Amino acid sequence: MNTPKTLFEKVWERHEVVPETADTPAVLYIDLHLVHEVTSPQAFSLLREQGLKVRRTDRTLATMDHSTPTDPAEIAGRVPIKVKSAAEQIKQLEKNCAEFNVELLNLHSTQRGIVHVVGPELGATQPGKTIVCGDSHTATHGAFGALAFGIGTTEVGHVLATQCLLQRRPKTLAITVDGKLGKGVTAKDLILAIIGKIGVAGGTGQVIEYRGSAIEALSMDGRMTVCNMSIEAGARAGMIAPDETTFAYLKGRPKAPQGAQWDKAVQEWKQLCSDPGAKFDREVHINGNELVPMITYGTHPGMVMPINGQVPDHSGDSVFMKSLAYMGLQPNETLLGKPIQVVFIGSCTNARLSDLELAAQVMKGRKVAPGVRALVVPGSQQIKREAEALELDKIFTDAGAEWRESGCSMCIGMNGDTVASGHYAVSTSNRNFEGRQGAGARTLLASPATAAASAIRGCVADPREFINQ
Amino acid sequence: MEPIRLIKSKTVVLPYSDIDTDQIIPARFLTTTTKAGLGQHAFSNWRYLADASTNPEFILNQDSARGCKILVAGNNFGCGSSREHAPWALLDFGFKAVISTEIADIFRSNSLKNGLLPVVIDKENHAWLMANPGTELTIDLQNSTLTLANGKAVSFKIEGFARYCLLNGVDELGFIMNQLDTIQQYEQARA
Numbered sequence: 263m264n265t266p267k268t269l270f271e272k273v274w275e276r277h278e279v280v281p282e283t284a285d286t287p288a289v290l291y292i293d294l295h296l297v298h299e300v301t302s303p304q305a306f307s308l309l310r311e312q313g314l315k316v317r318r319t320d321r322t323l324a325t326m327d328h329s330t331p332t333d334p335a336e337i338a339g340r341v342p343i344k345v346k347s348a349a350e351q352i353k354q355l356e357k358n359c360a361e362f363n364v365e366l367l368n369l370h371s372t373q374r375g376i377v378h379v380v381g382p383e384l385g386a387t388q389p390g391k392t393i394v395c396g397d398s399h400t401a402t403h404g405a406f407g408a409l410a411f412g413i414g415t416t417e418v419g420h421v422l423a424t425q426c427l428l429q430r431r432p433k434t435l436a437i438t439v440d441g442k443l444g445k446g447v448t449a450k451d452l453i454l455a456i457i458g459k460i461g462v463a464g465g466t467g468q469v470i471e472y473r474g475s476a477i478e479a480l481s482m483d484g485r486m487t488v489c490n491m492s493i494e495a496g497a498r499a500g501m502i503a504p505d506e507t508t509f510a511y512l513k514g515r516p517k518a519p520q521g522a523q524w525d526k527a528v529q530e531w532k533q534l535c536s537d538p539g540a541k542f543d544r545e546v547h548i549n550g551n552e553l554v555p556m557i558t559y560g561t562h563p564g565m566v567m568p569i570n571g572q573v574p575d576h577s578g579d580s581v582f583m584k585s586l587a588y589m590g591l592q593p594n595e596t597l598l599g600k601p602i603q604v605v606f607i608g609s610c611t612n613a614r615l616s617d618l619e620l621a622a623q624v625m626k627g628r629k630v631a632p633g634v635r636a637l638v639v640p641g642s643q644q645i646k647r648e649a650e651a652l653e654l655d656k657i658f659t660d661a662g663a664e665w666r667e668s669g670c671s672m673c674i675g676m677n678g679d680t681v682a683s684g685h686y687a688v689s690t691s692n693r694n695f696e697g698r699q700g701a702g703a704r705t706l707l708a709s710p711a712t713a714a715a716s717a718i719r720g721c722v723a724d725p726r727e728f729i730n731q
Numbered sequence: 732m733e734p735i736r737l738i739k740s741k742t743v744v745l746p747y748s749d750i751d752t753d754q755i756i757p758a759r760f761l762t763t764t765t766k767a768g769l770g771q772h773a774f775s776n777w778r779y780l781a782d783a784s785t786n787p788e789f790i791l792n793q794d795s796a797r798g799c800k801i802l803v804a805g806n807n808f809g810c811g812s813s814r815e816h817a818p819w820a821l822l823d824f825g826f827k828a829v830i831s832t833e834i835a836d837i838f839r840s841n842s843l844k845n846g847l848l849p850v851v852i853d854k855e856n857h858a859w860l861m862a863n864p865g866t867e868l869t870i871d872l873q874n875s876t877l878t879l880a881n882g883k884a885v886s887f888k889i890e891g892f893a894r895y896c897l898l899n900g901v902d903e904l905g906f907i908m909n910q911l912d913t914i915q916q917y918e919q920a921r922a
């Protein structure tokens with residue numbers, strides 16, 4: 263009998279053009295390369311300097327999201343793009359894609375959006391593929407059983423020129439989540455709890471496979487939220503074995519296989535799971551029944567606690583105390599009831615249709631508290647249209663929230679959407695690092711339900727007060 | 732890329748753990764389309780005060796940090812985003828090596844491709860380096876050791892191929908390009 267293999271091993275081995283040796287890393291083939299405006303300009307410059315072409319334009323797809331405006335007036339050209347250097351970067355991407363013949367979802371494309379939202383949405387993200395992008399949240403695509411990871415700009419150049427990367431084989435970590443998530447507990451709470459448990463460097467050098475009944479019960483949107491934040495635990499990639507939920511999501515998407523090709527693909531995808539008895543380098547178990555809504559209190563995603571918990575007391579730890587000082591918080595403080603100034607519902611973690619539906623469910627017929635700025639930024643133009651068809655935009659704007667064009671927006675604050683110094687923001691994004699949402703900004707990461715509930719109350723609030731099922 | 736063999740310098744210590752790439756180079760500086768000049772923005776939120784004047788309390792603004800090529804940082808350095816602007820900024824600032832107990836995967840890989848040496852050492856020696864800022868170190872890449880001023884040598888691990896590339900100034904792209912025939916065969920076999 264063949265040795266049992268993990269999902270990761272199956273995908274890795276199919277993509278080894280040259281296997282690794284003691285002296286040299288593997289040459290790994292890349293099926294899909296996603297490109298955006300921030301991490302690609304220097305890579306295209308390298309190609310130009312060396313007189314190289316993009317080797318497989320058919321495996322390369324570009325979009326603009328990071329420094330791209332989300333203000334409808336800027337997108338429509340009624341006012342100039344606020345951040346001059348960002349406008350320059352957007353222009354540069356257009357020029358590079360035209361020169362090198364790369365498909366680009368440009369500013370006015372109806373398919374444009376955050377790179378990790380549009381890949382799956384178009385059906386370009388598929389089980390068993392190797393997918394890279396010059397962005398650490400490429401791990402998102404692992405929700406489909408792909409091996410997907412972030413790379414730097416030099417590597418972007420390598421993939422553009424050769425469709426391959428030099429890689430050492432990572433280790434594997436299985437995280438099994440059994441049980442059933444309770445009322446008001448979302449995929450976001452689950453991944454925050456996992457990071458709280460294993461730590462922000464807990465996954466370094468590893469690829470995580472998420473499994474167990476609580477993972478299988480998640481929608482594709484939820485699975486993407488979980489895999490998205492694998493990098494916040496230090497892992498290169500997160501993966502979930504594809505199943506009927508995955509196939510149902512992909513069927514009929516423009517870049518997914520069609521007709522007879524589809525049936526053949528599904529047959530192959532069904533093989534993509536860890537065999538019984540397959541060995542992982544490490545295993546972690548989590549009981550999904552015990553999870554509650556989570557919120558971060560510090561300056562990395564591992565500094566996280568239950569929404570109704572207390573900030574831990576590590577007064578003797580200067581690094582911990584520096585982080586709390588930045589956040590303006592004290593040990594033993596409760597966050598529930600803490601006044602906030604901003605709510606951001608968006609990012610590649612939580613800006614898909616079901617995230618917006620959840621937030622709308624909480625906001626419907628209610629008003630954003632006075633003094634709170636609430637910003638709702640859909641993950642893609644398609645999600646924007648779908649949400650508008652369901653009139654979610656009306657629910658948000660009636661409540662007093664802003665409804666934007668798609669993009670990364672306040673997750674990274676490159677396009678001018680920022681949080682002021684000292685202000686608290688409950689955000690559905692993935693990073694609460696110092697200054698991430700603007701210099702001096704204080705970020706509290708949480709789910710869309712918690713963010714929406716906090717917008718209504720004007721302070722950190724428990725979403726379970728608003729959610730009935 | 733210039734070959735690296737020996738790095739000799741005093742150290743500068745940043746006594747924080749989990750220093751992420753948003754600290755090394757905040758996102759607002761990523762709208763550049765070149766690599767040049769990022770050093771002036773390295774650790775910008777810590778180096779400059781709200782009125783854009785330099786923060787005299789921050790270690791990298793002090794005389795003792797001038798000319799230091801070796802940065803010693805707390806556990807888990809370089810976590811967060813894949814921005815290669817982080818090693819570009821550190822190199823442009825003048826650093827040639829970063830020492831920690833753990834260095835995040837993508838940052839490490841990006842550093843190696845640009846000639847910034849990521850050095851991971853054991854907790855005990857790391858604690859000593861953290862407690863003794865400004866100590867004179869020699870990092871010998873050929874032998875994967877760092878030597879303290881008192882002659883004590885500490886070995887560090889570095890992946891063999893990465894070391895080979897750094898020692899010889901080998902560009903990985905050239906290495907992959909040499910395999911193009913094999914890559915093409917692989918594509919044909921799978922098509």
Ligand code: SF4
Nearest residue numbers: 399609610670673674
């Ligand atoms: S939404 Fe945020 S985390 Fe996601 S790709 Fe954009 S900047 Fe990165």
